[in-house]
Amino acid sequence: MLLSRLSSSTIVKPLLTIMALYFLMLSFSCNKEEPTPAVTFDYSGITAVSGLVKNRTGNPIPGVSISAGGQTTTTDINGAFLLNQVPFAERLMVTAVKPGYFKGNYALKPSKGAISVIEMRLIDNAPNFSVNLNSAQNLLLDNGAGIQLPANSVQSASGAIHTGNLNVAIVHLNPSDNDFANVTPGGDLLGTRTNGELRQLYSYGMLMVQMTDDSGNELQLAPGNTSTITFPVPPEMIGNAPQTIPLWHLNETTGIWEEEGTASLQGSNYVGSVSHFSTWNCDLAEQRATFKGRVLDCNNQPVPSIRVKVGQGVIFTDSNGYFETFGPSNTTFSVQVDHSELSIQSPPQTVNPVSAGTTYTIPDFALGCLSYVTGRVICSTNQPVIGYVAMNFGSNSISSYLLGDGSFRLLVPANGQNATLTVVNSLNNVSVSRSITLPSVSGNSIDAGDIEVCEASTNPDCTVQQRFTITGDGYNNQTFFINSDCMAAFAIYSPQNQATVAIGSDDNASISLLFPGNTIGSFSLPDDNINLTVSIGDFQYIGLDVSQITVTEFGGVSQRIKGTFSGSAKRLFFNETTQTLEEFPVTITNGQFEVVRMPDQN
16 A cells, blocks of 8 residues: 655554554454343433435435434445434434435434334435526426426525526426335425414325536525426326315425415316425325334244335334334325335235324234344443444345344345345444345244454454545545455554554555544644545545544544544656656545554554
8 A cells, every 4th residue: 555755764664563463363363251242222211213225226325424313323335324312202303415315304203212213215316407597498207297497587595596507306206106105205294284283294296306506506496486386196096186285395404394385286287386496295184193003924923124104104113013103094095014125015904094193003914934134242341232233135235223132133035145244333333244145935044143243353253434535536526435344444553653554445445544643633734644545446546735634533452543534635647658747636525434443563
């Protein structure tokens, strides 16, 4: 690995020591007492949310910023996340943000003192129209859904009328689509009427709209302008469609739909007028009722973390196979276990209209014989553990959480595929991965055994994740995730030269850092004791004088060193044809590193 700018006295000795330590640890073993099961976290008075973020086709999305109740985290390489110690609320809003997607909102009724499982689907916001508003524009999708924009009707955040190219992303969400419940913005379809009354909504169609300029800056309708908006009504719903229907827009902060205006039925479309854009919805407003049930397998055992569609919403079962959610009263709809990734689908059960404010218990869903991957989390230091387990197979991911005794029971498909099991201890960010061959016969299960999640430096299965985003030299805001073995992502502190070297690598990208001292703090170039280098394949980018490394955690030996980095860098290339040294500048953002501290150098 190239670490330029450093003198031999600064870098050679630490690197030699690191290489020696690395090979020593590969052959080192120690005798220990039998590890004890993990001590689970006390959730008294709070709640936690474990989940996955996927795109509309079901592929996991890494690097998504997740927030709820003042807590934040980021999805891992499997699209999985865990928010722990979230203040309990009767209705909890989870928000997901990543460039390239519409903002995701998911509201749920959490379990106090327990973990709730959710799944969020983010929808690509790539523009499907590019126009100039010198004249009015009629922007319609193939199914007739879309918007009409008057000439010169859009403004920037500063209030100036936009005169350049206008890029518009429009997505129609059809209530008859199989994935409608999975992708519904807001999650629970809670709405507030103009008089402030809360209602449960039943949708006849949604339209997501986002307008940007060529630099990606969001634009909006200028005051005094309106847009005509069109929603096709699904053929199977047209017979019950009222002549007029309320319009609702999504408040992206609360996840609650707010009533604003009406749409009228014109042929097979609802048509209305709006004065701003976010996500709009045509809905009937009903009062709320509560619906609950249970899912069992062929052995009459509860099925955890399986998806249940309740009308136009989705809920996942808890560790005892139960689910509970809100739905519209006075409405007929169906309830069905539908987990396509696991090839599990039950016959739908019809729910007839129930009275507002009542609780209706749906008869148990009795599924066939299912397969699981089970295991137990081990913590040799007997410290608290809170975490989750994820399984990646092919392009699919599923996840669940650790049970109260530190064990896990993950429902998996019986397809015989090779899969990767990942267990994450969120309290110390230890991530352990193992290869698993899924059962090939329904009803068979796999025991993954005991998995250590506390002593990272002696755990051969331990992995950590680094990341950075690079722009320039052919990269456009591209994020690299580096999944490193803990023995290859490590640091060493040398009291002689007050320097710490941190290295993280995988087959495609790597990071090397050097900074002084053994405490937290921020360090900026220029400084001979500071170095930042990222490598992508054969290309190496060396940090320039405006680069910065911030150490946010500096643990003891066998513990974690964590931090962030950013700045400008460049790749040097000697052109033999022109006999000149060429420079290729880049910017590095969102850099995060995490390594295990090895024994100090004497």
